[in-house]
Amino acid sequence: xxxxxxxxxxxxxxxxxxxxGLFFSCGIEDYTFLEPPSGSVVSNPGDATYRYxxxxxxxxxxxxxxxxxxxxxxxxxxxxxxxxxxxISYANTxxxxxxxxxxxxxxxxxxxxxxxSNILIPPDNDPxxxxxxxxxxxxxFSAEIKGGSIMPIQNxxxxxxxxxxxxxxxxxxLVAGAASSEDEDSPRExxxxxxxxSFTENDxxxxxxxxxxxxxxxxxLAPIYSQLLHLGSIKxxxx
Numbered sequence: 375x376x377x378x379x380x381x382x383x384x385x386x387x388x389x390x391x392x393x394x395g396l397f398f399s400c401g402i403e404d405y406t407f408l409e410p411p412s413g414s415v416v417s418n419p420g421d422a423t424y425r426y427x428x429x430x431x432x433x434x435x436x437x438x439x440x441x442x443x444x445x446x447x448x449x450x451x452x453x454x455x456x457x458x459x460x461x462i463s464y465a466n467t468x469x470x471x472x473x474x475x476x477x478x479x480x481x482x483x484x485x486x487x488x489x490x491s492n493i494l495i496p497p498d499n500d501p502x503x504x505x506x507x508x509x510x511x512x513x514x515f516s517a518e519i520k521g522g523s524i525m526p527i528q529n530x531x532x533x534x535x536x537x538x539x540x541x542x543x544x545x546x547x548l549v550a551g552a553a554s555s556e557d558e559d560s561p562r563e564x565x566x567x568x569x570x571x572s573f574t575e576n577d578x579x580x581x582x583x584x585x586x587x588x589x590x591x592x593x594x595l596a597p598i599y600s601q602l603l604h605l606g607s608i609k610x611x612x613x
């Protein structure tokens with residue numbers, strides 16, 4: 375077994391390598407681990423200036439590192455959001471994809487952008503780049519994904535559901551207060567990225583999100599996911 379862990383900027387042997395001969399004879403596959411993103415800042419006060427997700431990318435070698443992804447789910451009930459977040463937290467152990475697997479099982483969707491169809495944040499950014507994600511247009515602020523050395527301008531976060539791919543997060547195309555008979559961007563009960571509680575009577579949505587380093591095993595080509603970084607939640611009130 376060639377179990378390797380990324381620690382302090384370089385790969386170091388896992389402590390059980392003293393049994394390497396046994397592991398090789400058993401044919402146990404090579405495991406590669408990725409460091410997760412770090413330094414999340416939950417900025418969600420009443421002031422729209424700070425209503426965004428923020429985190430730093432990890433310093434991982436490429437290959438196997440392919441970049442950083444963000445996953446999200448929309449809730450209309452804060453208790454439901456908190457319960458799911460707790461379940462994910464219990465599963466989210468270091469150097470394991472258990473947290474990622476639990477998150478996906480709860481219906482979380484990958485955040486898309488209008489400029490990147492594969493990896494949301496490419497690996498070419500400098501290590502520990504600060505990334506900021508504003509989900510929707512609000513006042514003088516536009517929805518955007520920014521930060522890092524190669525992140526392009528006019529990079530907007532987009533939702534993905536079982537019915538549609540790549541559309542604005544929340545009324546982004548409308549002026550605040552404007553009426554619309556077909557508000558296509560607002561979350562709906564039937565959307566696959568929404569957990570809807572019919573007993574909740576309010577006009578507030580909570581977007582819970584996680585960042586994860588992703589890669590690919592160079593031998594098996596299997597995907598690799600780091601431990602999750604919880605980015606917190608953004609509250610969206612109806613206009």
